[in-house]
Amino acid sequence: MDTNGRFGEAEEAAMRRALALAATDGVPLGPNPRVGCVLLGAAGDLLAEGYHRGAGTPHAEADALAQVDGRAPGATAVVTLEPCNHTGRTGPCARALLDAGVRRVVIAQRDTNPVATGGVDTLLAAGVEVESGLLVDEARALNQVWTFAVEHGRPFVTWKFATTLDGRSAAADGTSRWVSSLAARRDTHELRARCDTMLVGTNTVAVDNPLLTVRDAEDRPLPRQPLRVVMGERSLDPAHRVFGPEAETLHLHTRDPGAALTELFARDRQHVFLEGGPTLAAAFVRAGLVDEVVAYVAPMLLGAGRPAVGDLGIPTISKALHLDVTDVTVLEPAKPGDDTDVRITMRRA
The missing domain is CATH 3.40.140.10 (Cytidine Deaminase, domain 2)
Incomplete structure (x- = not known):
């Protein structure tokens, strides 16, 4: 008792x-x-x-x-x-x-x-x-x-990104495929499958043309696909892969993270997997709307190139955004010679 x-x-x-x-x-x-x-x-x-x-x-x-x-x-x-x-x-x-x-x-x-x-x-x-x-x-x-979604009136947001040891998501010439290893990419699909929404910005669609679906280890689409959401005011060519028949897609014509989450909550969406570029990620972080961070860190150095996140408006070290680490996992290489990436999961402190 x-x-x-x-x-x-x-x-x-x-x-x-x-x-x-x-x-x-x-x-x-x-x-x-x-x-x-x-x-x-x-x-x-x-x-x-x-x-x-x-x-x-x-x-x-x-x-x-x-x-x-x-x-x-x-x-x-x-x-x-x-x-x-x-x-x-x-x-x-x-x-x-x-x-x-x-x-x-x-x-x-x-x-x-x-x-x-x-x-x-x-x-x-x-x-x-x-x-x-x-x-x-x-x-x-x-x-x-x-529980979070009901109590806060908005979806829970997981921001996922892949980075080199020196915080780069792409090389100086713009190439980014692949910063993360095959094991990390497969692991990402498992995380995507736990969410009901995947969110990227219009620039990611225009530049990378992602399919943005959930696939298994053999690259086959899963029966259940999260909602694909593109956020931004830019008009996009409907020929982009994200608008294909593989899953439902919604284009939110806004740059406001809060407005986007309000719309998604009204559509019964509870868990957003944020996979946009550094600009969109920075907007969500600045707005205080990132609840969980999943970083795949590759054992490589670039020294220059696109940062993993844009300007957060933090002028000094004393104002740094601190996160609590909840898990650190070393991913086993999916094939011989592949990198051994590290997945770090964090929550807002």
Whole structure:
């Protein structure tokens, strides 16, 4: 039992199981959170379990209740996120739990989404015992990006760039292919696949003509492709590869990072993978809109060339933007003779 005596051992075990269910591989990313539910009998025995499999599918509570024909009198529902209180593609989970006869609901994380919140109030008003906060840190970590987007009203932004040891993203003659190794490029595709949006500037499209899709180790496109977003006021030739049929593409005619993120959030986008050049990256950093930085550092020196990021308006070392390193990984070369790049992941301090 926890230090406050609010949760039993069976409930904590059930919550860990619910978190594991919510993290099941293959669940599509966004716009909905990952949620798991375990139903316990009066003696703490397992009645049913379920999880949400993506937008338009039954929510975790409904998935679990379906296994007991919608009836669980006297049961305890252990859920990783507050049951929703609204009717969307599916009905409100709070009402489903009431109709099933559940007497107690244990929640990890409260839902701050104004559209879905209110489930706890509905349950309490009907006389159901409700406790929240069990393994809340684990639940927030599971839905880190979704939680950030809901609480901040904008997508979480990961800025990825590749650089030489001396901070160059391209040589003096403009050549940049390839600053990063094959292993780094494959690793980048894995990171892209975890996001719902990839964002570049119009200059990157005009100069590099990227396809901007997610591909596997054999360079084959994955079934699910993030939204490709081009940001900038410049008109672009529709023949550029980014406008091809491989994935959906959106051109945001703005130079304002805040306006771009507002538009993307309105489109249910929660995680932006920023892959633009130094000018676009600098604009997002100056605006305070970069939440995570992923840098691939190649063991090479150029001595001159395009910097990895543009002017940040930082005049002195005391004003430097400090980042917290959360991970350092040395990437194994993908082929003999390839560089051994280092991936450094950082968060704003």
